[in-house]
Amino acid sequence: MTNQKSAIQAQRLSKRIGDRRVLREIDLEIAEGECVALTGSNGTGKTTLLRCLSAIARPTSGKVYWFGRPAAADPAQRRLIGMVSHESRLYAHLTLRENLVFAARLFSVADPGERAEQLLKQIGLVSLADRQVGQISRGMGQRLALARALIHDPPILLLDEPFSGLDRSSRDWLARLLHERREQGRTLCFSTHDEQQTGQIADRTLTLSGGFLTGHPVVADQSMEENRHRHAA
Numbered sequence: 733m734t735n736q737k738s739a740i741q742a743q744r745l746s747k748r749i750g751d752r753r754v755l756r757e758i759d760l761e762i763a764e765g766e767c768v769a770l771t772g773s774n775g776t777g778k779t780t781l782l783r784c785l786s787a788i789a790r791p792t793s794g795k796v797y798w799f800g801r802p803a804a805a806d807p808a809q810r811r812l813i814g815m816v817s818h819e820s821r822l823y824a825h826l827t828l829r830e831n832l833v834f835a836a837r838l839f840s841v842a843d844p845g846e847r848a849e850q851l852l853k854q855i856g857l858v859s860l861a862d863r864q865v866g867q868i869s870r871g872m873g874q875r876l877a878l879a880r881a882l883i884h885d886p887p888i889l890l891l892d893e894p895f896s897g898l899d900r901s902s903r904d905w906l907a908r909l910l911h912e913r914r915e916q917g918r919t920l921c922f923s924t925h926d927e928q929q930t931g932q933i934a935d936r937t938l939t940l941s942g943g944f945l946t947g948h949p950v951v952a953d954q955s956m957e958e959n960r961h962r963h964a965a
Contacts, residue, residue, distance in 0.1 A: 745795070
């Protein structure tokens with residue numbers, strides 16, 4: 733990582749929620765173009781960490797940087813991040829197309845309609861484009877939430893349990909899409925419980941436990957090809 737530009741950096745990041753200290757002085761660096769998986773049991777703070785890294789949540793102490801600058805220092809910096817969270821941020825009363833067009837306009841995408849159509853094709857939901865979000869399945873909603881996060885083609889993509897609740901074909905589709913983004917030089921960080929998907933996509937695996945972040949003793953620092961070979965064996 734030392735020869736690569738840092739895309740995300742956290743310094744002594746801590747987060748307290750009520751009386752509970754969820755994150756404890758975490759130091760983290762993710763290089764540009766790297767894919768990192770976050771693992772850990774439920775309630776260990778994976779969602780909280782991703783929310784802090786995306787600047788959706790403010791840490792109790794510590795700093796987050798995107799490409800060497802303080803996170804969300806100005807509105808234009810928000811274009812650096814795409815976030816897929818448990819809260820889909822989709823509008824149930826709008827159609828799939830309307831949700832994407834609205835998001836494109838928020839990020840001042842040059843041609844919102846064209847960009848929306850492009851992503852609807854990419855996620856395989858063109859035939860449902862005029863259906864309201866409240867009328868589609870959870871898996872389809874996951875796809876649409878991902879498209880919304882990609883609408884402005886951000887260099888950093890953060891995903892909270894993106895494989896959760898998806899069937900096998902949808903998980904494979906998502907793994908391919910994330911792999912493509914990684915091959916395009918985008919930076920990815922996602923939380924997951926799925927070890928197989930982790931090995932297929934991630935360069936490193938980090939584990940949250942007791943508020944502390946540690947490298948996985950097997951997968952950490954291995955290349956993507958080495959991880960794939962290990963899981964194929």
